[in-house]
Amino acid sequence: MNNFKFQCATKIVFGRGAELETGKEVAAISKNILLHFGGGSIKRSGLYDRLVKSLREAGVTLTELGGVQPNPRLDLVKEGIALCREKGIDFILAVGGGSVIDSAKAIALGVQYDGDVWELFEETGKVGEVLPTGVVLTIPASGSEAGNGTVIKNTDVGLKRNVNDEKLRPRFAILNPELTLTLNRYQTACGVSDMFSHVFERYFAPEQNVEYTDRLCEATMKTIIHNGSIACAQLDHYNARAELMWCGTIAHNDFLQAGRTPDFASHKIDHEVNVVCDCAHGASIAVLLPAWAKFVWKHGVQKFVQFAVRVFDVEPNFENPEETALEGIARLEAFYRSIGLPSHLQELGVKRENFATIAKNCKTFAGDQVGNFVKISRADMLEILELAF
Amino acid sequence: MNNFKFQCATKIVFGRGAELETGKEVAAISKNILLHFGGGSIKRSGLYDRLVKSLREAGVTLTELGGVQPNPRLDLVKEGIALCREKGIDFILAVGGGSVIDSAKAIALGVQYDGDVWELFEETGKVGEVLPTGVVLTIPASGSEAGNGTVIKNTDVGLKRNVNDEKLRPRFAILNPELTLTLNRYQTACGVSDMFSHVFERYFAPEQNVEYTDRLCEATMKTIIHNGSIACAQLDHYNARAELMWCGTIAHNDFLQAGRTPDFASHKIDHEVNVVCDCAHGASIAVLLPAWAKFVWKHGVQKFVQFAVRVFDVEPNFENPEETALEGIARLEAFYRSIGLPSHLQELGVKRENFATIAKNCKTFAGDQVGNFVKISRADMLEILELAF
Numbered sequence: 001m002n003n004f005k006f007q008c009a010t011k012i013v014f015g016r017g018a019e020l021e022t023g024k025e026v027a028a029i030s031k032n033i034l035l036h037f038g039g040g041s042i043k044r045s046g047l048y049d050r051l052v053k054s055l056r057e058a059g060v061t062l063t064e065l066g067g068v069q070p071n072p073r074l075d076l077v078k079e080g081i082a083l084c085r086e087k088g089i090d091f092i093l094a095v096g097g098g099s100v101i102d103s104a105k106a107i108a109l110g111v112q113y114d115g116d117v118w119e120l121f122e123e124t125g126k127v128g129e130v131l132p133t134g135v136v137l138t139i140p141a142s143g144s145e146a147g148n149g150t151v152i153k154n155t156d157v158g159l160k161r162n163v164n165d166e167k168l169r170p171r172f173a174i175l176n177p178e179l180t181l182t183l184n185r186y187q188t189a190c191g192v193s194d195m196f197s198h199v200f201e202r203y204f205a206p207e208q209n210v211e212y213t214d215r216l217c218e219a220t221m222k223t224i225i226h227n228g229s230i231a232c233a234q235l236d237h238y239n240a241r242a243e244l245m246w247c248g249t250i251a252h253n254d255f256l257q258a259g260r261t262p263d264f265a266s267h268k269i270d271h272e273v274n275v276v277c278d279c280a281h282g283a284s285i286a287v288l289l290p291a292w293a294k295f296v297w298k299h300g301v302q303k304f305v306q307f308a309v310r311v312f313d314v315e316p317n318f319e320n321p322e323e324t325a326l327e328g329i330a331r332l333e334a335f336y337r338s339i340g341l342p343s344h345l346q347e348l349g350v351k352r353e354n355f356a357t358i359a360k361n362c363k364t365f366a367g368d369q370v371g372n373f374v375k376i377s378r379a380d381m382l383e384i385l386e387l388a389f
Numbered sequence: 390m391n392n393f394k395f396q397c398a399t400k401i402v403f404g405r406g407a408e409l410e411t412g413k414e415v416a417a418i419s420k421n422i423l424l425h426f427g428g429g430s431i432k433r434s435g436l437y438d439r440l441v442k443s444l445r446e447a448g449v450t451l452t453e454l455g456g457v458q459p460n461p462r463l464d465l466v467k468e469g470i471a472l473c474r475e476k477g478i479d480f481i482l483a484v485g486g487g488s489v490i491d492s493a494k495a496i497a498l499g500v501q502y503d504g505d506v507w508e509l510f511e512e513t514g515k516v517g518e519v520l521p522t523g524v525v526l527t528i529p530a531s532g533s534e535a536g537n538g539t540v541i542k543n544t545d546v547g548l549k550r551n552v553n554d555e556k557l558r559p560r561f562a563i564l565n566p567e568l569t570l571t572l573n574r575y576q577t578a579c580g581v582s583d584m585f586s587h588v589f590e591r592y593f594a595p596e597q598n599v600e601y602t603d604r605l606c607e608a609t610m611k612t613i614i615h616n617g618s619i620a621c622a623q624l625d626h627y628n629a630r631a632e633l634m635w636c637g638t639i640a641h642n643d644f645l646q647a648g649r650t651p652d653f654a655s656h657k658i659d660h661e662v663n664v665v666c667d668c669a670h671g672a673s674i675a676v677l678l679p680a681w682a683k684f685v686w687k688h689g690v691q692k693f694v695q696f697a698v699r700v701f702d703v704e705p706n707f708e709n710p711e712e713t714a715l716e717g718i719a720r721l722e723a724f725y726r727s728i729g730l731p732s733h734l735q736e737l738g739v740k741r742e743n744f745a746t747i748a749k750n751c752k753t754f755a756g757d758q759v760g761n762f763v764k765i766s767r768a769d770m771l772e773i774l775e776l777a778f
Binding site for chain 2: 001003005008010013014015016209212215239243246250
């Protein structure tokens with residue numbers, strides 16, 4: 001087990017009616033906030049009215065900024081920064097899913113930053129003071145509600161980049177599973193895939209002797225698979241929605257990487273796939289993870305056997321562990337198909353001629369590689385994309 | 390799943406050499422601290438010298454108060470409160486195991502409380518301002534290093550009582566498994582039993598539809614059993630010690646009770662057993678949990694089957710689930726015996742004539758009962774004690 005540090009101070013307020021506590025939670029931090037959201041769904045659902053009432057009763061003044069799109073854009077972030085500076089706003093409440101939260105965090109990064117906020121994503125600038133944020137979650141998927149990261153798309157340069165900093169963890173996350181009962185099957189499946197990928201990428205770490213973290217990851221993946229299947233078959237199933245919502249938060253708050261180095265090669269590649277096709281991250285990562293697995297499994301057969309046996313209850317073939325390892329990957333693909341997710345990049349509009357751009361733009365680490373379970377070069381990426389095609 | 394709130398902001402600094410960061414962590418909070426510890430073992434081991442050096446280099450002034458005993462006493466707590474007031478101390482660093490941490494937390498409760506600190510344990514007083522605390526852990530067992538509780542023994546009145554309050558969570562917990570390599574087999578086993586009991590008591594909750602929390606509990610119990618066996622057989626096994634140390638912290642920080650009501654009947658009874666016999670909590674709870682299980686299992690056969698199958702890998706007998714349930718309890722008893730823990734209260738010096746006192750002094754809830762999986766009356770306690778005898 002590696003040495004590690006872990007702190008996730010985000011306060012969780014979970015359950016039916018939890019959003020009614022928003023005013024109280026916000027007022028303890030700020031009385032002048034930006035209310036950040038996406039389209040009109042929070043107004044149609046009545047959530048917006050409940051939140052505004054709760055905030056006003058707590059004496060909070062709010063300025064609105066809607067319009068966040070999936071794969072959130074830098075231009076709206078800059079608009080939010082200007083608005084916060086103009087109004088002296090010192091807290092941002094994100095109401096929505098991962099895109100809204102990440103957009104809110106990017107605004108929070110930029111308000112007190114003396115320069116172009118994109119510099120922080122390009123790592124040519126240094127994170128300084130960050131405004132506090134809070135979240136009312138409506139789409140369980142990204143885990144950004146208790147995570148330390150934000151991912152933003154810069155359409156001018158055609159890149160998606162992330163910033164990770166402990167100051168980015170929201171102060172509170174309000175998680176009411178009732179708010180997720182209206183997500184359609186495809187949105188639900190994409191969320192399931194997104195949160196599953198966060199655990200999977202942490203599970204395939206190069207370190208040995210991390211039994212507890214392994215078992216916690218397995219517990220989380222099993223719960224996501226079981227309840228993901230239930231929720232996709234019965235969209236208004238409160239208990240399945242509740243399990244998913246809680247799993248999604250824990251999947252990405254870093255608890256599940258204690259003592260080891262997560263992989264995240266597939267996420268790095270997927271960022272650039274999303275720039276090319278602008279599809280849902282949950283859809284494309286469902287195609288990339290099995291492709292990655294097929295490319296790397298021979299470098300860690302026993303870990304893939306463990307995955308197959310413990311996560312998908314595959315009966316181990318002791319005489320032929322390779323068969324067991326491959327069966328685990330096949331079960332993962334079958335699971336994705338069963339909840340209506342694509343199996344091929346082609347289905348998402350990605351073309352073979354995009355591969356070179358994806359590999360070229362992918363943000364690599366030292367040695368011009370991504371990944372930790374197995375180091376993936378840009379040439380390897382092309383092979384993985386071919387397997388995913 | 391029930392509605393819940395969860396927040397554990399304790400910063401974890403984990404791994405080899407972690408105690409060298411103590412000065413930095415403390416100095417960010419206070420420059421005038423109480424260094425609270427037990428006997429001379431931290432001086433003999435060299436830990437004391439390393440800590441003092443780290444603290445002095447960070448510009449921290451320290452006042453010492455050693456002498457904490459197992460089942461920490463109110464009189465030393467009062468001495469600590471007086472010392473903190475006299476020296477204007479505003480932070481307490483606990484160096485040791487659960488007794489030292491709980492003693493430190495009790496001091497932290499009392500320094501700014503205008504009255505006798507025992508009133509807070511008797512719930513005749515109300516918790517107000519609490520000094521911040523930090524921990525350098527040497528005995529993984531109690532989970533108090535990231536928990537919100539403290540348990541103190543008042544020898545004048547012969548009672549052990551707890552206070553739980555979110556303000557009691559330490560600001561940081563420094564967890565270096567190397568510091569635990571010198572624990573002997575009995576100390577190790579008692580720690581294993583202590584942390585296991587915290588998960589077990591949360592596992593047997595009355596709520597249905599708490600799959601994720603169930604699986605997380607099972608992951609934790611399996612890891613404790615596996616690595617507890619390794620560590621008790623090979624005391625200097627770093628990786629097993631590391632797994633145990635991390636499990637012990639998570640076992641009791643309330644994460645494993647998300648969405649449900651923990652039982653804790655056995656703990657309530659055990660508090661009073663400890664007053665009678667002054668034995669290690671880990672030893673007596675190892676006797677009480679199986680006795681409790683034998684008393685209540687018929688009220689929740691399926692949960693005991695799940696425990697047997699998922700935690701102890703018992704092959705389920707589908708025609709006779711009762712047999713499977715009982716086999717799980719038998720495996721738990723066998724595990725305790727295998728690591729050298731007692732099976733009977735007699736072995737701990739408890740006498741049958743103590744039973745009435747234990748039951749009479751036990752702190753009950755509404756309806757004069759303890760427990761939530763099954764409500765346990767004072768008459769039931771006598772039967773459980775008889776099963777444990």
